[in-house]
Amino acid sequence: MEKAKEQFAEILCKFNSSNIPVEKLEKLRIRKKLSHHEKRKWCLKVFCAALFTYFILSKIHLINTYDCILDMPSEIPRLFRSPEYCDICEGVSSIPKISNVTSEEFLEKYIKPNHPVVVADGAREWPALKLFNFDFFKQLYSSVEMNRNKHRNCQFFPYKTEFESLQEVFNMSKDRAMLKPGEKPWYIGWNNCNDEAGRYLKKFYDKPYFFSGMVENIALSWIFMGGPGHGAHMHVDNVRYPSWQAQLKGRKLWKLAPPPECYYKCQQLEVAMEPGEIIVLDTNRWYHQTIVLPGEISITIGSEFD
Numbered sequence: 520m521e522k523a524k525e526q527f528a529e530i531l532c533k534f535n536s537s538n539i540p541v542e543k544l545e546k547l548r549i550r551k552k553l554s555h556h557e558k559r560k561w562c563l564k565v566f567c568a569a570l571f572t573y574f575i576l577s578k579i580h581l582i583n584t585y586d587c588i589l590d591m592p593s594e595i596p597r598l599f600r601s602p603e604y605c606d607i608c609e610g611v612s613s614i615p616k617i618s619n620v621t622s623e624e625f626l627e628k629y630i631k632p633n634h635p636v637v638v639a640d641g642a643r644e645w646p647a648l649k650l651f652n653f654d655f656f657k658q659l660y661s662s663v664e665m666n667r668n669k670h671r672n673c674q675f676f677p678y679k680t681e682f683e684s685l686q687e688v689f690n691m692s693k694d695r696a697m698l699k700p701g702e703k704p705w706y707i708g709w710n711n712c713n714d715e716a717g718r719y720l721k722k723f724y725d726k727p728y729f730f731s732g733m734v735e736n737i738a739l740s741w742i743f744m745g746g747p748g749h750g751a752h753m754h755v756d757n758v759r760y761p762s763w764q765a766q767l768k769g770r771k772l773w774k775l776a777p778p779p780e781c782y783y784k785c786q787q788l789e790v791a792m793e794p795g796e797i798i799v800l801d802t803n804r805w806y807h808q809t810i811v812l813p814g815e816i817s818i819t820i821g822s823e824f825d
């Protein structure tokens with residue numbers, strides 16, 4: 520700073536003793552350069568302000584579409600979940616299979632206490648039982664605009680496969696898709712975030728009959744599909760509501776574990792799902808794992824319910 524002051528005083532002194540008129544000084548190239556420099560600095564400031572405003576506005580738009588400013592690793596919210604009182608699992612020693620249940624009984628006995636249950640006749644009449652298979656989904660998603668990556672709401676779970684998208688799944692060889700011996704096994708899951716596909720799928724299944732009065736989001740149904748010996752690892756979800764899932768093809772074992780703080784009060788539970796059955800549980804509170812049982816491909820469809 521001192522040095523700059525000295526240099527400036529020297530320049531002033533030279534100018535005073537040079538007798539150059541101020542008008543001529545205005546025309547000096549260095550003066551123009553300096554004023555250009557100022558202009559450039561000003562432009563840069565305006566550009567930065569515009570960029571900042573754009574950033575803030577785009578984040579506000581994301582907030583309004585339920586997305587977060589920062590993507591958090593999925594395990595973080597689970598680490599900080601509030602502890603359970605264990606009332607969901609205390610005294611529960613099995614997952615009952617029930618049929619012909621009224622919505623009032625279902626609500627009182629299973630939804631309110633949050634006890635997992637299988638409704639054996641839940642999906643028995645659904646056309647999806649006969650119609651849904653690998654080729655059905657392949658055709659459906661090749662005829663509707665997929666563009667899944669553009670929607671932040673779209674999720675795809677590759678589990679242990681190398682697939683990076685649903686498109687890649689539907690591009691696998693016919694032999695692998697049909698689980699032919701010697702082919703690489705696969706198990707995947709995705710949510711249907713395409714309204715057109717959601718409306719089409721809905722023609723082949725109903726809102727489970729024991730849910731009268733409860734709402735379910737058709738655009739965000741979840742589909743899980745794959746071969747024996749594979750499934751989802753043990754985990755707990757971080758979604759808004761409890762879920763139901765209908766077994767449409769094949770057989771799948773569900774293993775449920777209580778939250779760790781309830782290990783001394785509660786038991787682990789298991790149930791094998793058969794085609795036509797619907798399991799209902801709060802996957803945000805019960806840890807769960809699935810394994811497809813020997814036999815044909817397992818296909819399920821499900822959704823959260825409120």
Ligand SMILES: O=C(O)CCC(=O)C(=O)O
Nearest residue numbers: 743750751756762802809
């Ligand atoms: O059906 C499966 O294999 C996994 C289901 C699951 O993890 C879930 O619904 O949260």
